[in-house]
Amino acid sequence: xxYRAGLTKILAFVSLLFVFPAFAAVPGSTLExxxxxxxxxxxxxxxxxxxxxxxxxxKKAANGQLLPQINAGGSVSDNRLKQFNNxxxxxxxxxxxxxxxxxxxxxxxxxxxxxxxxxxxxxEEYYYQLAFLLTDVAEKYFNVLQAEDALDSIASEIDAVTxxxxxxxxxxxxxxxxxxxxxxxxASLAAVQAEELQLEAEVALSREALRxxxxxxxxxxxxxxxxxxxTPLEFSQQYYVQQARERNHQVLAREYxxxxxxxxxxxxxxxxxxxxxxxxxxxxxxxxFDNLPINRTDNTYIGLxxxxxxxxxxxxxxxxxxxxxxxxxAEYELRAIQLETRASVRAAHLQVQSSEVQxxxxxxxVESTALAAEAMQQGFSLGTVTSxxxxxxxRDQYQAERELQRTRYEHVKYLLLLKRETGTLSSEDLLEVGxxxxxxxx
Numbered sequence: 133x134x135y136r137a138g139l140t141k142i143l144a145f146v147s148l149l150f151v152f153p154a155f156a157a158v159p160g161s162t163l164e165x166x167x168x169x170x171x172x173x174x175x176x177x178x179x180x181x182x183x184x185x186x187x188x189x190x191k192k193a194a195n196g197q198l199l200p201q202i203n204a205g206g207s208v209s210d211n212r213l214k215q216f217n218n219x220x221x222x223x224x225x226x227x228x229x230x231x232x233x234x235x236x237x238x239x240x241x242x243x244x245x246x247x248x249x250x251x252x253x254x255x256e257e258y259y260y261q262l263a264f265l266l267t268d269v270a271e272k273y274f275n276v277l278q279a280e281d282a283l284d285s286i287a288s289e290i291d292a293v294t295x296x297x298x299x300x301x302x303x304x305x306x307x308x309x310x311x312x313x314x315x316x317x318x319a320s321l322a323a324v325q326a327e328e329l330q331l332e333a334e335v336a337l338s339r340e341a342l343r344x345x346x347x348x349x350x351x352x353x354x355x356x357x358x359x360x361x362x363t364p365l366e367f368s369q370q371y372y373v374q375q376a377r378e379r380n381h382q383v384l385a386r387e388y389x390x391x392x393x394x395x396x397x398x399x400x401x402x403x404x405x406x407x408x409x410x411x412x413x414x415x416x417x418x419x420x421f422d423n424l425p426i427n428r429t430d431n432t433y434i435g436l437x438x439x440x441x442x443x444x445x446x447x448x449x450x451x452x453x454x455x456x457x458x459x460x461x462a463e464y465e466l467r468a469i470q471l472e473t474r475a476s477v478r479a480a481h482l483q484v485q486s487s488e489v490q491x492x493x494x495x496x497x498v499e500s501t502a503l504a505a506e507a508m509q510q511g512f513s514l515g516t517v518t519s520x521x522x523x524x525x526x527r528d529q530y531q532a533e534r535e536l537q538r539t540r541y542e543h544v545k546y547l548l549l550l551k552r553e554t555g556t557l558s559s560e561d562l563l564e565v566g567x568x569x570x571x572x573x574x
Contacts, residue, residue, distance in 0.1 A: 158351075159348070159349040159350060159351030159352075160346065160348040160349065160350060160351060161351045161352055161353060161354060161571070162354050162566065162569070163269075163270065163273055163354065163562075163565065163566050163569060164562075164566055165348065166269050166273055166342065166345075166346045166348055167266055167269055167562065169346040169347055169348040170265055170266075170269045170345055170346040170347075170348075171262070171265065171266075172347075173345075173346055173347035173348075174265050174345070176261055176265070177258075177261055177262060177265055180254075180257060180258040180261040180262075181258060183254050183257070183258070184251070184254045184255055184257075184258045186254070187247075187250050187251035187253070187254040187255070188251055190247045190250060190251070191244075191247040191248055191250075191251050193247070194240075194243050194244040194246075194247035194248075195244060195247075197234070197240050197243070197244070198234055198237075198240055198241070198244060199233075200231055200232070200233045201231070201232045201233070202229070202230070202231050203229075203230050203232075204227075204228065204229045204230075205227070205228055206225070206226060206227040206228070207224075207225070207226045208223070208224070208225055209223070209224040209225075209419065210223060210224075211223070211224050211419070211425070213424070213425070220425070222425050224417075224418060224419035224425070225416075225417065225418055225419070226415070226416070226417040226418075226419055227415070227416045227417070228413060228414065228415040228416070228417075229413070229414045230411065230412065230413040230414075231410075231411070231412045231413070232409055232410070232411050232437075233409065233410040234407075234408075234409050235408040235409055235410055235436075236405075236406070236407065236408040237402075237407045237408075237409075238398070238399075238401075238402030238405045239399050239402035239403060239405075241402075242395050242396075242398045242399035242402055243399060245395050246392050246395045246396065246399065249388050249391045249392045249395065250388070250392050252388045253385045253388035253389050253392065254385075256381045256382070256384045256385035256388065257381070257382075257385045259381045260380075260381035260382050260385065263381065263552045263555075263557045264552065265345075266548075266552075266557070266562065267545075267548045267549060267552045267557070268345060269342075269345055269346060270544070270545065270548050270562075270565065271545050271548075272338065272341050272342040272345055273342060273353065274356075274541040274544060274545055275338040275341065275342070275541075276335070276338045276339050276342050276350065276353060277353060277355060277356060277541060278338075278537060278538055278541045279331060279334045279335040279337075279338045280335055280353070281355075281534070281537045282331050282334070282534045282537065282538075283328070283331045283332060283334075283335055285530050285533050285534050285537070286324060286327055286328045286331055286530070286534075287328065288530065289324050289526065289527075289529075289530040290321070290324050290325060290328060292505075292526050292530075293317070293320055293321045293324055293523065293526055294321060296317060296509070296512075296519065296522055296523060296526065297314075297317040297318065297320075297321055299512070299519075300313050300314050300317045300519050301314060301317075309519065313518065313519040313520070316519065316520055316523065317519060317523060320523045320527070352571075352572055353572070354569035354570055354571055354572065355569060355570060355571075355572050356540060356541065356544070356568055356569060357568060357569070357570050360540075360568035362488075362543055362544065362547065362568070363564075364488060365481065365484055365485065365550075369477075369478060369481045369482075372477050372481050372550060372554050373474055373477050373478065375477075375554040375555065375556060376473050376474065376476075376477045376553050376554045376555065377470065377473075377474075378555075379554060379555030379556065380473050380553060380554065380555045381555055382469050382473060383466070383469055383470055383473055384555075386462070386465055386466040386469045386470075387466060389462045389465065389466070390459070390462040390463055390466050392462070393455070393458050393459035393461075393462040393463075394459055396455040396458060396459065397452065397455040397456055397459055399455070400448065400451040400452040400454075400455045401452055403441060403444070403448040403451065404441060404448060405441075406438060406439060406440045406441075407437075407438070407439045408436060408437070408438050408439075409436070409437045410435075410436060410437075411433070411434070411435050411436070411437050412432075412433070412434045413431075413432070413433040413434075414430070414431070414432050414433075415429075415430070415431045415432075415433070416428070416429070416430050416431075417429060417431070473553055476549070476553045477550065477553045477554060480546050480549045480550040480553060481550060483542070483546040484543065484546045484547050484550055487539055487540075487542055487543035487546060488543065490539045491536065491539045491540055491543060494532065494535055494536035494539050495536060497532045497535075497536070498529075498532045498533050498536050501525070501528045501529040501532045501533075502529050504525050504528070504529070505522070505525040505526050505528070505529040507525075508521050508522045508525040508526075509522055509525075544565060544568070548561070548565070
């Protein structure tokens with residue numbers, strides 16, 4: 133189907149990459165490295181794959197029940213017969229070959245149909261798990277980049293605040309400023325250093341999260357280029373909601389589950405219907421009823437076996453009632469996943485749009501705060517502004533820088549989330565994201 137083509141291409145795409153074994157000695161650097169490692173490492177994806185294999189096996193088994201059933205058997209016996217004071221000892225042999233073919237069995241037909249639908253359901257669940265894994269890897273990859281960029285930014289802020297504090301200390305030593313200015317500078321430096329410790333912990337945690345999901349040690353990662361042009365959204369929110377309704381793999385899986393449940397009702401009702409089978413049998417025997425000796429006979433039997441259920445003590449009605457309840461549960465689960473998916477798509481769409489606006493505004497804010505900080509430092513040198521003004525300007529400058537970095541990374545993450553929830557994530561999307569990254573400059 134068309135909606136599976138994208139993720140099928142993803143599997144082909146990652147198969148062309150170098151496959152990293154779990155906990156490889158060579159650390160990963162590119163996003164593709166972690167995609168490949170995660171696909172080979174993820175237990176959840178392997179479980180989904182084995183579940184899909186189970187679905188295929190069940191389909192084969194259901195088909196097999198409707199194919200001719202051939203059985204062969206035989207027996208050899210040592211018999212002793214005592215009758216009217218006569219004792220007789222003889223060997224007995226019986227061999228047979230039989231063929232049975234179902235002609236009409238509504239329950240068997242329904243089981244086969246359920247098996248086909250169940251395999252389709254498991255296939256959708258597998259593809260969703262694959263898309264979820266890839267977007268989760270990308271999110272954790274960008275979380276590492278965001279944490280490392282924030283740490284670099286805070287290091288630059290520490291240098292700037294330290295330089296400003298040195299200027300204040302020099303002025304204080306010459307009794308050109310008050311001690312409160314010196315205390316304010318030291319407090320600002322301590323606050324930034326405390327934030328640096330927090331960011332160091334966030335870097336360690338984010339790197340560990342990426343390693344845990346991929347089984348791959350984290351090396352120097354490729355960074356998001358400043359020139360990366362993220363493709364803007366082309367359609368309205370309603371378009372993406374409709375795409376999710378038609379192509380989201382979780383929604384499709386629940387739709388198949390509902391159809392499986394509906395066939396379950398049909399299967400249970402089939403217990404009220406007759407069963408018809410064709411039977412052909414060949415038997416070769418020299419023993420008869422109760423293993424009495426007879427002349428050797430070759431018997432060929434061809435016929436129809438018709439079974440009509442009349443009364444089963446109410447068990448069939450109870451089974452139909454259970455199947456109806458299971459069908460209702462499947463319908464409610466479908467409704468729940470539809471509502472959840474629609475909410476996720478709407479939120480992701482709004483977040484992508486918001487990130488576009490925030491990124492543009494953030495660039496302007498970074499430029500203006502940098503100019504303001506430079507102006508404040510010049511004003512401080514001329515004695516027209518206080519050291520507090522300079523420290524506040526530096527704080528605003530680097531906070532704006534980190535906020536812009538966060539916005540750019542979230543823009544990419546929400547864009548991938550939107551594609552995943554609409555069922556449109558493809559290998560081209562992953563290649564495009566990879567093209568926005570480049571090796572960090574030494």
